[in-house]
Amino acid sequence: MLHSNLLRLVARGGPKRWMSTTTKLTSVEVNDKTGIATLTLNRPPVNSQNVQLLVDLQSSIGEIESNKSRGLILTSACSNVFSAGLDILEMYNTDEERLRTIWTELQNAWIALYGSSLPTAAAINGHAPAGGCLLATACEYRVMLPKRLIGLNETQLGIIAPKWLMSGFLNVLPQRVAERALTQGRLFTTEEALAEGLVDEIANTKEEALEKCAAFIGSFTKVNPLARSLTKLQFRAENIKEFEKIRKKDVEDFVALASRPEVQKGMGIYLENLKKKSKK
Numbered sequence: 001m002l003h004s005n006l007l008r009l010v011a012r013g014g015p016k017r018w019m020s021t022t023t024k025l026t027s028v029e030v031n032d033k034t035g036i037a038t039l040t041l042n043r044p045p046v047n048s049q050n051v052q053l054l055v056d057l058q059s060s061i062g063e064i065e066s067n068k069s070r071g072l073i074l075t076s077a078c079s080n081v082f083s084a085g086l087d088i089l090e091m092y093n094t095d096e097e098r099l100r101t102i103w104t105e106l107q108n109a110w111i112a113l114y115g116s117s118l119p120t121a122a123a124i125n126g127h128a129p130a131g132g133c134l135l136a137t138a139c140e141y142r143v144m145l146p147k148r149l150i151g152l153n154e155t156q157l158g159i160i161a162p163k164w165l166m167s168g169f170l171n172v173l174p175q176r177v178a179e180r181a182l183t184q185g186r187l188f189t190t191e192e193a194l195a196e197g198l199v200d201e202i203a204n205t206k207e208e209a210l211e212k213c214a215a216f217i218g219s220f221t222k223v224n225p226l227a228r229s230l231t232k233l234q235f236r237a238e239n240i241k242e243f244e245k246i247r248k249k250d251v252e253d254f255v256a257l258a259s260r261p262e263v264q265k266g267m268g269i270y271l272e273n274l275k276k277k278s279k280k
C-alpha cells in the first residue's frame with residue numbers, strides 16, 4: 001500500500017497536487033510538503049495581459065489566500081517570457097468601456113498581489129517589460145533567468161506610468177535610479193537588474209528560480225505569520241492608501257489618455273513594429 005502510494009507520488013513528480021485546472025489562463029499548484037503555491041500565467045506566446053488573464057490572476061490569488069498556503073510564487077508557462085505586459089491588441093482600436101474594464105482589472109490584479117498578506121516571490125523565467133515588471137515588483141522577492149529584460153518602458157509607448165504602477169519599482173530601487181529608468185523607458189538586463197537591486201537573485205533554470213523563491217518563503221518558517229503579514233502591510237499601507245484615493249480618477253485618466261488619437265496611432269505603430277520584429 002505504502003509502496004503503491006509512493007509510486008503514485010513519484011509518477012506525479014513528487015508531493016504535489018493540482019488545485020485548479022488550466023482551463024483558466026492561470027493555474028495553481030500547491031506543494032503538499034512545503035505548503036507553497038505556484039501560480040502560473042499561461043497565455044502563450046507572451047502572457048500579454050488581457051482582461052481574462054487579469055481576472056483569472058485575481059481569482060487564483062484569492063484561491064491561494066483561502067486555501068491557507070504558506071506563500072505564493074508567481075511564474076510563467078511561456079518558455080522565454082514572464083509577461084509582455086498589457087495586451088496592446090486589446091487596447092488598440094477599441095471603445096472607452098473596454099479601456100475602462102482593462103485598466104480596472106489591471107488595478108484589481110495589482111492590488112490583490114501587492115496587498116497580499118502572504119509571502120510572495122516571482123520566478124521571472126523570461127522577459128518582464130511594463131505590466132510584467134509591475135507584477136514582478138508587486139512581489140516581495142524576485143529571482144530571474146540570465147539575459148532577459150525587465151523594466152517599466154511605458155514612456156517608449158508615449159504613455160505615463162501612474163504613481164501606483166511605480167510603487168513596487170520604487171520599493172526596490174533608489175528614487176534616482178527609478179526616475180532615470182522611468183523617464184528613459186529603460187529595460188534592464190537581468191545582470192543590470194541584479195546590480196541595481198531590481199531583482200534579488202539570478203537562477204540558471206526555471207526550476208532553480210522556483211527553488212530559490214521557495215527558499216525565500218521558507219525563511220519565514222519561524223516567524224509568526226500574523227506579525228509577518230501586518231509588518232509587510234505596514235510598509236505598503238501608504239502606497240495602498242494613496243492608490244485607493246485615486247483609483248477611480250486613475251481609470252478615467254487612463255481612458256482619456258489611451259483613447260487620444262495620437263496615443264492610438266502610437267500603439268498601432270508599436271504593434272506593427274512588434275509584428276515586423278517577430279516575423280524576422
Ligand SMILES: CCCC/C=C\CC(=O)SCCNC(=O)CCNC(=O)[C@H](O)C(C)(C)COP(=O)(O)OP(=O)(O)OC[C@H]1O[C@@H](n2cnc3c(N)ncnc32)[C@H](O)[C@@H]1OP(=O)(O)O
Pocket residue numbers: 045046048080081083084085086087088089091127129130131132153154157159254257258263271274275276277278279
Ligand atoms: C495608455 C496605455 C497605458 C498602458 C500602460 C501599461 C503597461 C503595459 O503593459 S503596455 C505593454 C507594453 N509591453 C511591451 O512593450 C512589450 C512588447 N513585447 C516585447 O517587447 C516582446 O514581445 C517580448 C520581449 C516580451 C518577447 O519577445 P519575443 O519572445 O521575441 O516575442 P515576439 O516579440 O516575437 O512576440 C510574439 C507575439 O506576441 C505579440 N506581442 C508581444 N507583446 C505583446 C503585447 N504586449 N501585446 C500584444 N501582443 C504582443 C507579438 O506582436 C508577436 O505576435 P505575432 O507577430 O502575431 O506572432
